[in-house]
Amino acid sequence: MAIIVHKYGGTSVGTPEKIKQVARRVKGVRDKGNEVVVIVSAMGHTTDELIDLMHQVTSDSDPREYDMLVSTGEQVSAALLAMALQDIGCPAVSLTGGQAGVVTEDIYKKARIKDVKLDRIKGGLKEGKVVVITGFQGVDSKGDIITIGRGGSDTSAVAIAAALKAEVCDIYTDVDGVYTTDPRIVPTARKLKYISYEEMLELASLGAQVLHPRSVECASIYNMVIHLRSSLKEDEGTYIMSPERIEESLDSSSTELGVARDKEAAKMEKKEAVRGIALDENIAKIGILKVPDKPGIAAKIFGALAAHKINVDMIVQSIHSAGTQADMAFTVDRPDLKKAFEVAKKVAKELDAVDVVSDADVSKVSLVGIGMVSQPGTASRMFEALAAEKINIQMISTSEIKISCVIKAEQGKKAVQILHKAFGLEKVA
Amino acid sequence: MAIIVHKYGGTSVGTPEKIKQVARRVKGVRDKGNEVVVIVSAMGHTTDELIDLMHQVTSDSDPREYDMLVSTGEQVSAALLAMALQDIGCPAVSLTGGQAGVVTEDIYKKARIKDVKLDRIKGGLKEGKVVVITGFQGVDSKGDIITIGRGGSDTSAVAIAAALKAEVCDIYTDVDGVYTTDPRIVPTARKLKYISYEEMLELASLGAQVLHPRSVECASIYNMVIHLRSSLKEDEGTYIMSPERIEESLDSSSTELGVARDKEAAKMEKKEAVRGIALDENIAKIGILKVPDKPGIAAKIFGALAAHKINVDMIVQSIHSAGTQADMAFTVDRPDLKKAFEVAKKVAKELDAVDVVSDADVSKVSLVGIGMVSQPGTASRMFEALAAEKINIQMISTSEIKISCVIKAEQGKKAVQILHKAFGLEKVA
Numbered sequence: 001m002a003i004i005v006h007k008y009g010g011t012s013v014g015t016p017e018k019i020k021q022v023a024r025r026v027k028g029v030r031d032k033g034n035e036v037v038v039i040v041s042a043m044g045h046t047t048d049e050l051i052d053l054m055h056q057v058t059s060d061s062d063p064r065e066y067d068m069l070v071s072t073g074e075q076v077s078a079a080l081l082a083m084a085l086q087d088i089g090c091p092a093v094s095l096t097g098g099q100a101g102v103v104t105e106d107i108y109k110k111a112r113i114k115d116v117k118l119d120r121i122k123g124g125l126k127e128g129k130v131v132v133i134t135g136f137q138g139v140d141s142k143g144d145i146i147t148i149g150r151g152g153s154d155t156s157a158v159a160i161a162a163a164l165k166a167e168v169c170d171i172y173t174d175v176d177g178v179y180t181t182d183p184r185i186v187p188t189a190r191k192l193k194y195i196s197y198e199e200m201l202e203l204a205s206l207g208a209q210v211l212h213p214r215s216v217e218c219a220s221i222y223n224m225v226i227h228l229r230s231s232l233k234e235d236e237g238t239y240i241m242s243p244e245r246i247e248e249s250l251d252s253s254s255t256e257l258g259v260a261r262d263k264e265a266a267k268m269e270k271k272e273a274v275r276g277i278a279l280d281e282n283i284a285k286i287g288i289l290k291v292p293d294k295p296g297i298a299a300k301i302f303g304a305l306a307a308h309k310i311n312v313d314m315i316v317q318s319i320h321s322a323g324t325q326a327d328m329a330f331t332v333d334r335p336d337l338k339k340a341f342e343v344a345k346k347v348a349k350e351l352d353a354v355d356v357v358s359d360a361d362v363s364k365v366s367l368v369g370i371g372m373v374s375q376p377g378t379a380s381r382m383f384e385a386l387a388a389e390k391i392n393i394q395m396i397s398t399s400e401i402k403i404s405c406v407i408k409a410e411q412g413k414k415a416v417q418i419l420h421k422a423f424g425l426e427k428v429a
Numbered sequence: 430m431a432i433i434v435h436k437y438g439g440t441s442v443g444t445p446e447k448i449k450q451v452a453r454r455v456k457g458v459r460d461k462g463n464e465v466v467v468i469v470s471a472m473g474h475t476t477d478e479l480i481d482l483m484h485q486v487t488s489d490s491d492p493r494e495y496d497m498l499v500s501t502g503e504q505v506s507a508a509l510l511a512m513a514l515q516d517i518g519c520p521a522v523s524l525t526g527g528q529a530g531v532v533t534e535d536i537y538k539k540a541r542i543k544d545v546k547l548d549r550i551k552g553g554l555k556e557g558k559v560v561v562i563t564g565f566q567g568v569d570s571k572g573d574i575i576t577i578g579r580g581g582s583d584t585s586a587v588a589i590a591a592a593l594k595a596e597v598c599d600i601y602t603d604v605d606g607v608y609t610t611d612p613r614i615v616p617t618a619r620k621l622k623y624i625s626y627e628e629m630l631e632l633a634s635l636g637a638q639v640l641h642p643r644s645v646e647c648a649s650i651y652n653m654v655i656h657l658r659s660s661l662k663e664d665e666g667t668y669i670m671s672p673e674r675i676e677e678s679l680d681s682s683s684t685e686l687g688v689a690r691d692k693e694a695a696k697m698e699k700k701e702a703v704r705g706i707a708l709d710e711n712i713a714k715i716g717i718l719k720v721p722d723k724p725g726i727a728a729k730i731f732g733a734l735a736a737h738k739i740n741v742d743m744i745v746q747s748i749h750s751a752g753t754q755a756d757m758a759f760t761v762d763r764p765d766l767k768k769a770f771e772v773a774k775k776v777a778k779e780l781d782a783v784d785v786v787s788d789a790d791v792s793k794v795s796l797v798g799i800g801m802v803s804q805p806g807t808a809s810r811m812f813e814a815l816a817a818e819k820i821n822i823q824m825i826s827t828s829e830i831k832i833s834c835v836i837k838a839e840q841g842k843k844a845v846q847i848l849h850k851a852f853g854l855e856k857v858a
Contacts, residue, residue, distance in 0.1 A: 016485030023486075050505065056445030057452075057509050058516035065515070068523050069508035072501035076479065079498035080486050086494070087487035094497050099572055143528055 003125070003166045004029055007039040007135065007157035011174045012231035013077045014044035016084075022172075022231065023084035026130055030090060035125045037164060039135045039157040040081055042073025063108030067137070067147045071097070074134035074153070082132045092130040095120060098145065100131075102138030102156065110149040113138060113156070113218075116163035133160060154215030162222035168239075169219070169226050175210050176230035177238035178203065180425040181277040185416045188426040194239045194246050195275060202368040202402045203276050216240065243370060273371035273378055274423040279416050280364040283313065284337040285394065285406060286344050290325040290354035297351055301328060304347045310340045314364070314397040314404060325354075329395055331406060334360055362394065363412030366404040367419065373400050385422040391415050432554070432595045433458055436468040436564065436586035440603040441660035442506045443473035445513075451601075451660065452513035455559055459519060464554045466593060468564045468586040469510055471502025492537030496566070496576045500526075503563035503582070511561045521559040524549060527574065529560075531567030531585065539578040542567060542585070542647075545592035562589060583644030591651035597668075598648070598655050604639050605659035606666035607632065609854040610706040614845045617855040623668040623675050624704060631797040631831045632705050645669065672799055702800035702807055703852040708845050709793040712742065713766040714823065714835060715773050719754040719783035726780055730757060733776045739769045743793070743826040743833060754783075758824055760835060763789055791823065792841030795833040796848065802829050814851035820844050 006026060013019050022038075030036045050070050054061050078094040085092035101117030124131040135153025140146045148155055154171055161169035176191065178200065183189040195203075197220035204213040211228060219226050219240065229237030241249075291297050298317065305312055315330045332340045341358045348356045372378045382403055386393060391414070395406035407415055420426065435455060442448050451467075459465045479499050483490050507523040514521035530546030553560040564582025569575045577584055583600055590598035605620065607629065612618040624632075626649035633642040640657060648655050648669065658666030670678075720726050727746065734741055743760045761769045770787045777785045801807045811832055815822060820843070824835035836844055849855065 016482060019486055053445055053505070053509060054512060057448050057513040060516070061512050062515050065508045065511045065523055068511075068525075069505060072504045075501045075504075076482070076498060079494045080482060082494045082497075083483060083490050084486040086491050087489070094494055096497075096574075145525075 002034050003037065003164050004034045005037045005039070005157060005161035005164065005166045005169045007153060007169065007171045008041065008081075008231060009153065009171075009173045010041040010044050010046070012172050013040055013081065016080070018231075019043075019077070019080050019084050020088075022081060023088055023090070025231070026081075026085060027088055027090040030130055036130045037121060037125070037160060037166075038081065038130060038132045039153060039160060040074060040077045040132060041135050041153040042070075043077045043080075046073035046076065064144060067108050067145050071134070071137045071145045071147055074136055078132045078134045082130075085130055085132070090130055091128055092132055093124045093127075094132040094134075095124070096134050096145075097137035097156070098139035098143070100133045100160070102133075102160070104138040104140055104146040104148060106140040106142070106144075107146070108144075109147055111138070111140065111146045113148060113159045116160055118163055121160070121164065149212075149214065152212065152214070154212040155218050158215045158218045158222070158224050158226065162218070162224045167225065169224055171211065171215075171226055171228050172231035173210065173228065174230065174232070175228075176233060176235060177228055178210060178240070178276070180275070181416055181420050182279065185279065185413050186277075186420045186426075189420065190425060190427045192238050192275065193236075194241065194249070196243045196246060196370050197240060198243075198401055199275050199368050199370055200240045202366070202399075203278050211240070273369050273375040274367045274425065275369040275371070276367075277416050277419050277423075277425070278366045278368060279412050280366070281409065281412055282334050283331045283362060283364050283406070284334045284340075284358060284360040285329060285331050285362045286337070286340055287327060287329040287357045287359075288344055288348050288351075288353050288355075289327050289357065291328055291348070291351050292353075293319065293324055293326040297326065298328065300351060301344070301347050302330075304343050305332075305340060308339060308343050310336045310343065312340075314395055314406065316395050316397065331362070331364065331395070361409045362406050363409045363415075364404050364406050365412060365415045365419065366402055367423070368402050370401050372403070379403050381422065382419060385418050386415060389414065389418050391418075431463050432466065432593050433463045434466045434468070434586060434590035434593065434595045434598045436582060436598065436600045437470065437510075437660060438582065438600075438602045439470040439473050439475070441601050442469055442510065445509065447660075448472075448506070448509050448513050449517075451510060452517055452519070454660070455510075455514060456517055456519040459559055465559045466550060466554070466589060466595075467510065467559060467561045468582060468589060469503060469506045469561060470564050470582040471499075472506045472509075475502035475505065493573060496537050496574050500563070500566045500574045500576055503565055507561045507563045511559075514559055514561070519559055520557055521561055522553045522556075523561040523563075524553070525563050525574075526566035526585065527568035527572070529562045529589070531562075531589070533567040533569055533575040533577060535569040535571070535573075536575070537573075538576055540567070540569065540575045541643075542577060542588045545589055547592055550589070550593065578641075578643070581641065581643070583641040584647050587644045587647045587651070587653050587655065591647070591653045596654065598653055600640065600644075600655055600657050601660035602639065602657065603659065603661070604657075605662060605664060606657055607639060607669070607705070609704070610845050610849050611708065614708065614842050615706075615849045615855075618849065619854060619856045621667050621704065622665075623670065623678070625672045625675065625799050626669060627672075627830050628704050628797050628799055629669045631795070631828075632707050640669070702798050702804040703796045703854065704798040704800075705796075706845050706848050706852075706854070707795045707797060708841050709795070710838065710841055711763050712760045712791060712793050712835070713763045713769075713787060713789040714758060714760050714791045715766070715769055715788075716756060716758040716786045717773055717777045717780075717782050717784075718756050718786065720757055720777070720780050721782075722748065722753055722755040726755065727757065729780060730773070730776050731759075733772050734761075734769060737768060737772050739765045739772065741769075743824055743835065745824050745826065760791070760793065760824070790838045791835050792838045792844075793833050793835050794841060794844045794848065795831055796852070797831050799830050801832070808832050810851065811848060814847050815844060818843065818847050820847070 082094035104111035226240040511523035533540035564585040655669040
């Protein structure tokens with residue numbers, strides 16, 4: 001008997017009717033002789049409504065009480081799903097994170113899961129029940145309720161699936177998989193049949209918000225296959241797994257993991273160096289100009305920003321013409337721009353920099369793909385494609401599996417379209 | 430340092446603004462140097478809304494999942510109150526019933542509290558915090574969430590106050606105390622300064638819905654003084670305690686328990702045999718006529734009703750004229766009438782009774798007072814007062830501290846007014 005782990009997001013359990021749909025799907029999987037564990041998020045906008053209530057009683061909420069408050073959302077949807085399952089003749093039991101044995105660090109609001117003690121989950125399965133578990137939460141060593149950060153239900157699902165040694169963790173959401181880029185920007189964007197953890201992580205942190213990055217990280221640690229799919233369709237979505245398993249899966253003649261893929265198409269896909277294109281329109285750029293170049297200036301600048309809890313993304317340091325001065329440019333999340341600019345000005349003064357400039361009118365376009373490591377021509381192809389359309393590149397940053405360019409905000413969508421075509425990522429007609 | 434226990438009902442924490450009001454009151458009590466524990470109900474109609482969601486996914490809910498679902502209501506209000514306290518500079522921590530050490534029987538939906546393990550509550554108080562606890566719930570031996578029946582937050586408060594050996598348990602609600610009768614029926618109804626557990630229990634089970642009867646029972650077991658009062662005023666409400674403590678309190682020259690009572694008025698009050706008048710308009714009457722009189726007929730009738738989970742209240746058996754037949758009359762809750770009538774007809778047939786009649790058009794008016802035991806004239810005064818106004822009595826039932834009469838429904842309110850006057854329960858002008 002296989003253990004199947006499903007996770008349903010807030011939209012998928014947003015109304016009683018949708019909860020009943022989920023129940024029917026889950027029952028179908030169980031009726032095929034599987035043991036099923038389901039992780040649920042809070043219904044629709046419940047979490048936001050709770051936070052709204054919170055803002056009406058306090059301006060500065062205590063993290064412990066925050067967790068106590070918002071964790072109720074998942075408890076409601078878990079109990080309702082268990083009831084909906086029972087209502088259609090499928091034995092079920094709901095468990096809070098704590099009851100399910102999800103033990104976290106003693107850090108409120110953003111703990112990591114330390115352990116999943118399986119006694120109660122296994123007990124429930126042994127009794128023939130579907131076990132429904134609240135996502136996004138566990139308990140710490142004191143028995144306090146701890147949430148693991150927003151979007152953390154994905155991570156809960158992966159951790160529980162890994163502890164149960166499930167073959168795959170099905171994450172149901174309102175999109176039907178990972179695309180080569182945002183289909184709203186490029187209508188011919190293609191759904192990927194598989195993608196590696198690293199690529200998914202890059203795409204997620206570059207703005208493709210289909211999966212919480214921590215869940216991908218957690219999956220890569222435990223080598224857990226994530227199947228990201230739509231709760232509205234029966235179709236397969238995108239499998240997220242290690243490059244080795246992708247290889248195996250492609251080489252094997254069987255349809256492993258239930259992946260009834262077109263093998264030839266998949267093999268072709270494998271050859272593509274670029275797997276996806278992401279656009280991040282939520283960034284801003286700051287430049288500290290003509291800093292007297294001496295050891296420690298980067299540490300000083302980024303130390304000060306970190307002390308103000310400002311996340312810095314791309315960093316480009318260039319030697320200025322004279323050779324004794326450097327320009328330091330970096331990007332931050334756009335909402336942080338004002339604060340970051342103030343910090344930068346203060347540090348610039350201490351460092352005797354000549355000027356500080358900022359620009360909120362920028363976007364970041366990125367190519368992602370593991371294969372890029374072995375195909376060194378990718379970067380120049382990217383730059384050429386952008387240049388041919390007169391898109392000026394302001395900053396460049398590269399990693400082994402990613403190339404990002406900062407360009408004018410108004411050219412962002414066009415750049416994605418150009419690159420999607422240039423790298424042949426369209427749907428096969 | 431005194432330990433003060435407050436309980437706030439759903440109306441008192443119905444909105445964020447009201448939660449902030451409660452926070453200010455609680456802070457005021459703590460600022461006077463007290464250790465404060467607060468038990469809260471769910472906000473306003475939260476529980477009903479959750480039950481409504483439940484009905485949308487299932488017609489027959491599992492008690493375990495029901496408890497899992499509805500217990501979230503108190504968790505939300507407890508967390509919000511803790512946040513509101515912190516927001517005005519009052520350290521606070523919220524605890525679920527389970528975290529607070531409230532251990533119940535392993536019975537979903539209506540367990541009794543078995544124990545309160547005080548470690549975490551005392552720990553919170555030791556850290557100088559107000560401890561806010563979810564009412565209405567605890568955990569069983571498996572760690573499952575268990576609710577203790579609707580209105581159970583009062584019982585939670587009393588049990589926790591008793592475990593903490595608090596002097597008094599302040600129950601804040603939307604009425605300001607216990608009245609001699611419903612002020613909507615008798616505008617001159619007087620607020621009682623004190624009432625015994627037994628009297629309160631009778632009044633509560635007779636329809637005066639200010640306090641959950643189980644909380645009174647629990648208080649009487651632990652001899653815990655309940656102070657029932659309004660969350661909108663600073664005034665004192667009604668103290669519910671043992672007759673012995675009422676005596677002591679009256680005899681003592683000090684203002685014990687903070688009872689700044691007018692001693693003479695209270696002494697006068699003490700002499701009244703009748704303490705309150707209750708009207709129950711939710712009853713119906715069934716009569717099984719001319720049952721051949723032999724041992725075991727009552728057991729058969731009421732056994733059958735109990736098997737169908739029908740609560741029977743008053744029972745009157747009268748020997749019929751012939752001497753070999755008996756009439757058996759009893760009252761049930763009005764919504765149970767149809768079912769009860771069917772059961773009665775079936776049993777009547779088995780017992781060879783001549784007829785079964787029912788009447789939904791009745792009400793029950795009751796006098797309550799411990800002093801009635803020693804004043805045997807009370808019953809006849811009651812009957813005379815009703816007769817003088819041409820109110821016919823259909824059934825009579827007496828106990829040591831109560832006399833109940835079943836009368837025509839349309840005469841119920843008038844009967845209360847007549848009796849309130851006849852026994853001199855009006856406000857002193």
